[in-house]
Amino acid sequence: MSQFLTLLQKEILEMWRNYKWVWVPIVFIILGVQEPLSIYYMPQLIDSLGGLPEGSVIEIPTPSSAEVLVGGIGQYNMFGFIITILLCMSLVAGEVKSGTAAMILVKPVKHGYYIAAKWVGVLLLLWASFFIGYLVTWYYTGLLFDWVPFDSFLGSFFIEGLWLTFIATITLFFSALFNVPGAAGFAGAGIVIILSLVSSSLAHLLEWSPGMLPTYASSYLLEDGLKQDGSMTIVLTAVILAILLFLAMRIFKNKELAD
Template structure:
């Protein structure tokens, strides 16, 4: 693939020198730092809002470190995915509209390298930011739940985050495909977000969750909280998620190869 190394360097510079380098890590670190605190003091927060008498009528169990770990995965799956999708949705379409894509492809750089370089740098950036956030979440959990991360193992939290990163890779591939197919960033972002909701709904079906990428979110939550889960329920979603991401990326390449540039 012609010019892959220069394109990878260019994509890295685009991340480091633009809003992306601050927004995604900033969002993830904020969620990682505040999630355990909110989990630990949920009862106190509700007591202040509702009053002690009304709170007594609501059976709320005492929060645990496992709850904080589960909240981290929930925050990733409910908030961070939108930032990831928006980043990927505008990657190709914005450069096509501005004419940057045409300039890059006469360097010469192949269209395959052009699409793949976007995917590689975005996926690596999301992975680094997510693992950084997981480490912060583990450290803050240890502080608010009094030592040793309240019993949550860093390896388990990183493993759960790694499973989520596979989901992010699938969403990046879908969004890049949509970005290659449509010039409007809003359309590409809508497709990426719609795909996320479809995967979330499919994850509620046990058979789909066990053998398809729809099980990535349940698997990540189970690993983070220490819930019992057989190995197949982890590796099947991860393996099928990686295969799906590769197929989607290949489709994005095919679509972009046929796209008429300005």
């Protein structure tokens, strides 16, 4: 266990040196503040553009605070997805390519601890950054519109965070499978995009698909609770995460032994 903690400490320190603990939270904060501010000031923005016939009036219905938070989740689905892929695609493949992994594993270091430390380290960064950014979304939504109950905020945060964890884990899996970070990122992004499109198109058949997690995060806010299908999706996603992590460890160990 001490070996795992040492590797995890190395990951966290490395992310500090690469300023990931600075720029990732900042990006998530920008994403968090963007949705409530843009919706609140939309009438003024449209009016400042001009070009409308004299006397014309544009009436934009004021969304509910839950709908504003749902819009914020949409921002994280789009841009958070990209950030997660970029963070995870070189976790293993990048160190294999640079030779850093070989230097670490030449010591009596377990391959499973190596992968687990990578996984836990990047999740600490993702979850901390997402919480800060989403908390900003919740705060500004409360100031400009109305306050969403904090337990609803936490529930949707957990579900959306699980979706980002799924993206990170499947990208880490491909990073252990391929030696080229670009290939790992492309494969991870492709699987996630296909899963999201299929799940949204066949939602009535794939209620338990991990691709439904963003939908359940939104419905948790709008309907103030989680459906039974959403609970089963969380359980199934947790099982898939464990399988992917185990496979990443086995694949990486076998590749190293073969080399």
